[in-house]
Amino acid sequence: MSPADEQAHGTASTPGARGGPPRRTSRQWPLALWLWVLWIVLWGSVSPVVLVGGAVVALLVVVLFPLPSIARRARLHPLWLLLLPAHLLVGLVGSAVAVALEAVRRGPRVRAAVLEVPLRSESDLMIAATANMASLTPGTLVLEIDRDRRRLYVHALPARDAREVDRRRGEVATAERWVVRTIGPAEMRKDPNRRERGYGGEGERR
Amino acid sequence: MNGLVQTALEAATAVLLLCGAVFCLLGGVGLVRFPDTVTRLQAAAKAQNLGLLLILIGAALRVPLPYAGLLLLIAVFQLITVPVLGQIVGRIAYRTGAVERHTLTVDELAERLAPPDAPDAGESGGGRGRGT
Amino acid sequence: MVATVALALLGVTAVLVVHRLVRGPHALDRIVAVEILVTTVVAGAAVAVAVWDYTSAVLVLLVLALLGFIGSVTAARLAEEREDMR
Numbered sequence: 231m232s233p234a235d236e237q238a239h240g241t242a243s244t245p246g247a248r249g250g251p252p253r254r255t256s257r258q259w260p261l262a263l264w265l266w267v268l269w270i271v272l273w274g275s276v277s278p279v280v281l282v283g284g285a286v287v288a289l290l291v292v293v294l295f296p297l298p299s300i301a302r303r304a305r306l307h308p309l310w311l312l313l314l315p316a317h318l319l320v321g322l323v324g325s326a327v328a329v330a331l332e333a334v335r336r337g338p339r340v341r342a343a344v345l346e347v348p349l350r351s352e353s354d355l356m357i358a359a360t361a362n363m364a365s366l367t368p369g370t371l372v373l374e375i376d377r378d379r380r381r382l383y384v385h386a387l388p389a390r391d392a393r394e395v396d397r398r399r400g401e402v403a404t405a406e407r408w409v410v411r412t413i414g415p416a417e418m419r420k421d422p423n424r425r426e427r428g429y430g431g432e433g434e435r436r
Numbered sequence: 437m438n439g440l441v442q443t444a445l446e447a448a449t450a451v452l453l454l455c456g457a458v459f460c461l462l463g464g465v466g467l468v469r470f471p472d473t474v475t476r477l478q479a480a481a482k483a484q485n486l487g488l489l490l491i492l493i494g495a496a497l498r499v500p501l502p503y504a505g506l507l508l509l510i511a512v513f514q515l516i517t518v519p520v521l522g523q524i525v526g527r528i529a530y531r532t533g534a535v536e537r538h539t540l541t542v543d544e545l546a547e548r549l550a551p552p553d554a555p556d557a558g559e560s561g562g563g564r565g566r567g568t
Numbered sequence: 569m570v571a572t573v574a575l576a577l578l579g580v581t582a583v584l585v586v587h588r589l590v591r592g593p594h595a596l597d598r599i600v601a602v603e604i605l606v607t608t609v610v611a612g613a614a615v616a617v618a619v620w621d622y623t624s625a626v627l628v629l630l631v632l633a634l635l636g637f638i639g640s641v642t643a644a645r646l647a648e649e650r651e652d653m654r
Contacts (some may be wrong), residue, residue, distance in 0.1 A: 268509075271502075271505040271506060271509050272506070272509075274501075274502025274503070274505065274506065275502065318515070319489075322482070322485070322486045322489070323486060325482045326459055326462075326482045326483045326485070326486035326487075328482075329462075329466060329478055329479055329482040329483050330459065330462035330463070330465075330466065330479075330482075330483045332466075333462060333465050333466030333469050333470060333479055333483070334462070334465060334469075337469035337470065337471075338469060338470070338471045339471075340470060340471065340475055340539060341539060341540075342474070342475055342478075342539050342540055343540055343542040343543070344530070344535075344540055344542065344543045344544055344545045344546070345542060345544055346544035346545065361519065361523060362516065362519045362520070364519075365481060365518070365519030365522050365523065366481075366485075366515065366518075366519055369478075369482075371474065371477060371478050371481055371519075371522050371523075371526055372519065372522070372523045372526070373474070373523065373526040373527050373530050373545065374527055374530070374545060375523070383544070383545040385474045385475075385477075385478065385526060385530075387475065387478045387482075389542070395542055449570075449618055450570040453570055453571075453574045453615055453618060453619075454570060454573060454574055454577075456574070456611065457573070457574040457575075457577035457578050457581075457611070457615070458577060460577065460578055460581045460607075460608060460611055461577045461578075461580055461581045461584075463581070463604065464580070464581035464582075464583075464584035464585055464604070464608075465584060467584060467585060467588045467600070467601065467604060468584045468587055468588055473594055473596045473597050473600065476588070476597060476600055477600055480600055480603065480604050480607075484604050484607055484608075485607075487611060488607050488610060488611045488614075491574075491611045491614045491615060491618075492611075492614050494614075494618055495614040495615070495617050495618035497618075498617075498618045498619075498621075499617060499618065499621065499623055499626075500623070503617070503623045503626045506626045506627065506629075506630055507614065507617070507626060507629075509630065510610070510629055510630050510633050513630075513633055513634060513637075514607075514633060517633075517634075517637040520637075520641075521603065521637060521640055521641060521644070524641055524644050524645070525596055525599060525600060525640075525644045528596060528644055528647060528648040529594070529596050531648075532594075532596075532647075532648070
C-alpha cells in the first residue's frame with residue numbers, strides 16, 4: 231500500500247455525481263478541434279475548401295451528436311503534453327527492450343506477477359488514461375480495472391523477486407503521475423498525495 | 437546543405453526501419469517462446485508495437501508531408517488501440533484460465549476474485565470499466 | 569539493401585506468428601497472433617512506402633490498422649461469450 235492510499239482513508243465523496251452532467255456544446259471544443267485536425271490530415275492539404283469544410287463538418291458533428299462530457303475538471307497542460315511523446319518513446323523503448331530480453335533469455339521460464347495498484351484518480355477519463363499509459367510505458371499490462379475501488383490490476387512482466395515487483399508498482403505510479411501532469415485537475419497536481427474527489431464512487435478500503 | 441539534410445534523413449530512415457524490424461522480430465520470438473497468453477500479449481504490446489512505431493516514424497521521414505501526417509496518424513491510433521486490446525484480451529484470458537498460474541510470483545487479483553463471501557467481489561461489478 | 573534486410577526480418581516474424589496461430593492452444597492466443605500478423609503486414613507495407621514510394625498504400629494501411637483492431641476486439645468478445653456458455 232502506498233502512502234497515498236493511507237492518507238485518503240475515509241474519503242466520503244458525494245454520491246451520484248457520476249450520472250450525467252448537462253451536455254454543453256461549448257465544452258466540446260477539444261473534440262471539434264481534434265475532428266478538424268483529423269479531417270485536414272486525412273485530406274492531406276490545407277486548401278481553403280478543406281479548412282472551411284472540415285470546420286463545418288466538425289461543428290456539425292459536435293452539435294448534432296453531443297457526447298456526455300467526460301472531462302469536466304480536466305485541465306490540459308500544453309507543456310507536459312509536448313513532453314509526453316518523448317516520455318512515451320523512452321518508456322516504450324525501455325519496456326520493449328526488457329520484454330525482448332526476457333523473451334530471448336528466459337522464454338518459457340519467464341516469471342511474471344499480477345499486482346494490485348491503488349489509484350489516486352477517480353474520474354473515468356483519468357482512470358482510462360492511466361490504464362492506457364500503464365500498458366504503454368513500463369513493463370506492465372492492465373488486466374482489470376476496478377472502477378469503484380480505484381484499483382488497477384496489472385500483469386507485470388520481469389518480476390522475479392520482491393524488488394522487481396516493487397519497481398513495477400512504482401512504474402504504474404509514474405504513469406499516473408504523467409497523466410495527472412498532463413490532464414489532471416489543479417489540486418492533484420499541487421499535492422502528490424491528493425486523490426481526485428467528487429465523482430461519486432465508494433472510496434472504500436479493503 | 438540541402439543534400440546533407442537529405443542524406444541525414446535517409447540514414448535516419450534506414451536506422452529506424454532496421455531497428456523497427458528487429459523489434460518486430462523480437463516480438464515474434466516472444467510470441468512463440470512465452471508460456472501463456474498474457475505474457476505473449478506483453479510481447480505483442482511492447483516489442484511488436486515499438487517495432488511498428490519505429491518503422492512508421494522512419495517511413496514518415498521519407499515521404500511528402502501529407503503522407504507523413506497519415507503515417508503518424510496510424511502511429512497515434514496504434515498507441516491508443518494496443519493498450520485497449522491488451523486490456524480486453526488480458527482480462528478475458530485471466531478469467532478463462534489462460535494464465536499459467538505457476539509463472540506468477542505474486543497474484544493479487546486471485547485474492548480479490550476468490551472469496552465468495554466478500555460483498556462485491558464477484559463477476560457482478562457493474563461499475564467495472566472496460567474501456568469500451 | 570535496407571529494404572531487403574527489413575523485409576526479411578519481417579518475413580521471419582510472420583513465420584513465427586503463423587506458428588503461434590497454428591499451435592494455439594487457446595482461442596485468445598490465435599486472436600493475438602492474428603492481430604500481430606496484421607501489424608506485421610502494416611509494418612512491411614510501411615517499409616515499402618518508405619523505400620519504393622508506394623505512397624498510395626498509406627490510406628490502405630490506415631484502414632487496415634483500424635480494421636485489425638476492431639476485428640480483434642470483436643473476436644475476443646466472442647471468445648469470452650463462448651467461455652461463459654461452457
